């Protein structure tokens with residue numbers, strides 16, 4: 001959802017955007033789960049991948065591409081090419097270590113809590129085998145320099161320090177598994193006895209999807225990525241392993257890694273065993289897609305952990321959405337309908353200058369917040385503006401019978417000006433709501449990318465509540 005906001009925002013600014021997401025489908029977890037269910041590996045991942053892909057529609061996500069790592073045509077050739085490109089830094093080694101299947105990674109003994117992985121609350125398995133290792137230690141200094149200089153930017157900043165700490169302990173890591181232990185994976189080039197380690201293969205998705213190993217022209221067009229958006233639990237893989245692999249292969253690094261937190265439910269960690277899982281579909285069905293997007297993007301600070309509860313969602317729905325935004329829009333639409341026969345010719349001379357200043361200030365805060373990945377603050381700025389518009393209209397009382405015509409025009413022109421600007425601001429966050437607002441006033445300034453209101457005629461069409469009262 002956060003990546004979707006960024007993609008929509010940059011598209012609206014006219015920037016070239018390619019929004020990629022997808023699923024990694026190899027590894028021991030998948031291998032064992034499929035076996036437990038007694039179904040084929042491909043069948044298992046086909047089913048799960050379809051579940052994730054379904055969220056595009058449910059949550060109105062505007063991604064351009066969805067890559068699957070089991071895709072032998074689009075992903076495998078690039079993953080194997082990347083292995084070859086790194087091969088001078090890959091060596092065979094007999095190894096014994098602790099493997100967490102949840103993490104799909106070897107873990108350090110000292111990072112365990114009571115012998116368990118802190119992320120998955122399970123005991124790692126002792127693994128002793130011969131496999132390939134990647135010479136990460138060779139690249140530690142260089143990665144440190146790139147992170148410290150901001151050439152590889154880590155957002156938020158405190159995660160950058162975490163990367164530097166992780167880097168200190170980082171060692172060469174295993175990049176393959178013997179086929180007799182794990183047959184579900186991408187074969188290691190020139191060694192049929194091994195498959196690629198799931199993370200080595202999965203990280204490659206960022207370049208294989210855009211053509212690495214099969215469409216070099218397209219790959220050059222889009223790489224390096226401006227942003228990788230990830231969850232905090234996979235920082236090490238993205239900020240250390242991945243840059244090292246790219247350096248080894250002589251490829252450019254992504255410019256920025258943006259890290260979001262986790263969502264809990266009613267203060268509890270989301271887990272199947274606790275039974276507190278909420279399906280996004282269920283929430284969207286009950287409240288609509290935009291209220292769910294609004295809640296998650298506003299209530300939870302973009303880079304931190306946050307909590308989901310239906311109670312808090314309903315508070316936001318009633319307060320921020322139905323009241324502050326919904327009522328404002330329907331009030332102004334009704335006043336234009338009753339007082340101006342449904343039409344307003346937008347004349348800048350009636351557009352209050354102090355309010356225009358307020359819009360400018362909001363635009364600055366909004367832009368800065370999004371550019372710095374504090375999406376919740378962008379929404380806060382917009383809702384401050386809506387609060388201002390509500391006070392403005394309450395103060396000027398355009399419904400009064402003795403309101404003089406120019407004062408009335410000033411009040412309605414100004415509040416409409418604020419509403420249409422606010423709609424532009426909220427569109428990346430709440431795309432459907434923004435469209436409904438434009439439609440209410442018979443305009444779509446977004447699609448023309450022309451924010452000038454002066455000289456435009458607005459005609460109120462159907463007035464429907466943006467956020468109907470909750471039952």
Ligand SMILES: [Zn+2]
Pocket residue numbers: 100101102103104117118119120121
């Ligand atoms: Zn784990």
